Amino acid sequence: MQKTFQFDDDLTVNRLGYGTMQLPGKGVWGPAADPAAAVKVIDTAIDHGVNFIDTADAYGPLFANLYVKEALKQRPDAKVIVATKVGFTRQGPDQWTVVGRPAYLRQQVEENLYTLGLDHIDLLQLHRIDPEVDLADQINVLKDMQREGKIKHIGLSQVSVKQIKAVRKIVPIVSVQNRYNLVDRHDEDVLEYAEKHHIAFIPWFPLATGKLLDNKKLVKLTEKYHASPAQLALAWLLKRSEVILPIPGSANSEHVINNIAAQDIDLTDEDFKSLNKLGK
Ligand SMILES: NC(=O)c1ccc[n+]([C@@H]2O[C@H](COP(=O)([O-])OP(=O)(O)OC[C@H]3O[C@@H](n4cnc5c(N)ncnc54)[C@H](OP(=O)(O)O)[C@@H]3O)[C@@H](O)[C@H]2O)c1
Numbered sequence: 001m002q003k004t005f006q007f008d009d010d011l012t013v014n015r016l017g018y019g020t021m022q023l024p025g026k027g028v029w030g031p032a033a034d035p036a037a038a039v040k041v042i043d044t045a046i047d048h049g050v051n052f053i054d055t056a057d058a059y060g061p062l063f064a065n066l067y068v069k070e071a072l073k074q075r076p077d078a079k080v081i082v083a084t085k086v087g088f089t090r091q092g093p094d095q096w097t098v099v100g101r102p103a104y105l106r107q108q109v110e111e112n113l114y115t116l117g118l119d120h121i122d123l124l125q126l127h128r129i130d131p132e133v134d135l136a137d138q139i140n141v142l143k144d145m146q147r148e149g150k151i152k153h154i155g156l157s158q159v160s161v162k163q164i165k166a167v168r169k170i171v172p173i174v175s176v177q178n179r180y181n182l183v184d185r186h187d188e189d190v191l192e193y194a195e196k197h198h199i200a201f202i203p204w205f206p207l208a209t210g211k212l213l214d215n216k217k218l219v220k221l222t223e224k225y226h227a228s229p230a231q232l233a234l235a236w237l238l239k240r241s242e243v244i245l246p247i248p249g250s251a252n253s254e255h256v257i258n259n260i261a262a263q264d265i266d267l268t269d270e271d272f273k274s275l276n277k278l279g280k
Pocket residue numbers: 018019020021022054055127157158177178203204205206207208209210213228230231247248249250251252254255256258259
């Protein structure tokens with residue numbers, strides 16, 4: 001199995017990444033109860049080979065980025081690609097508002113740079129397309145910031161094939177981040193499009209927010225593979241397509257180590273096909 005994904009000649013990542021959304025704590029609005037422990041989780045992920053971290057200014061908000069900044073500050077030699085997002089704002093634990101006005105997107109890119117402590121963002125994803133703002137205006141401001149050297153690559157999140165095609169007429173797209181996991185395969189067409197065009201497909205909720213952990217079919221296979229249900233769900237994603245970059249979220253270092261080891265699990269074709277049947 002191909003363990004890495006190449007964005008460009010200088011930018012190759014290990015496919016099994018890490019997502020920061022859980023770092024402040026489940027349903028927490030604000031900082032983590034123990035910020036040093038949150039930083040340690042990121043550090044553990046890097047120690048175990050993660051070099052692709054997905055984050056967003058809306059996680060915390062801002063706190064997840066600050067933990068990434070601190071973790072990277074503590075190990076300046078680590079070569080980590082940080083993918084962040086703009087365009088989805090947050091007013092409370094479960095209150096999300098799409099805001100795609102170009103002036104605000106520009107401010108959010110700057111805020112991401114500052115909170116992550118970076119001089120440029122390797123992968124900037126538009127978290128959501130704002131249906132109330134002209135698409136070209138939303139994309140052109142990111143394209144401008146790419147020209148200015150603040151953004152290296154542009155990606156999209158929660159989009160249809162039609163939307164990806166429309167955006168690609170304006171600017172190259174290197175990644176798409178949509179909800180996708182073993183039991184939620186609504187966006188299979190988007191994955192197929194990504195595969196065809198060598199666009200990274202970054203499935204969010206790769207573990208269905210933990211709901212996959214007691215899935216009967218996965219639990220049944222744990223003994224055979226000496227693996228946890230989480231690992232099997234991630235191994236299925238890695239086998240499903242070489243453009244898939246799973247970013248499981250966790251605030252628990254043991255879980256992070258467990259998840260990373262999923263890249264060493266080789267599901268048989270028979271088990272892969274049998275698990276396929278769980279998809280809707
Ligand atoms: N683009 C978007 O719109 C969007 C939306 C949502 C999320 N995301 C991104 O996708 C990432 C992943 O999504 P997610 O974190 O919400 O959901 P997820 O990865 O599907 O599941 C995370 C949940 O699973 C638990 N978990 C993780 N590994 C485990 C293990 N080995 N054993 C037992 N439990 C485990 C975590 O709890 P513990 O903390 O206890 O480990 C957490 O409750 C996010 O972190 C974020 O970066 C993007």
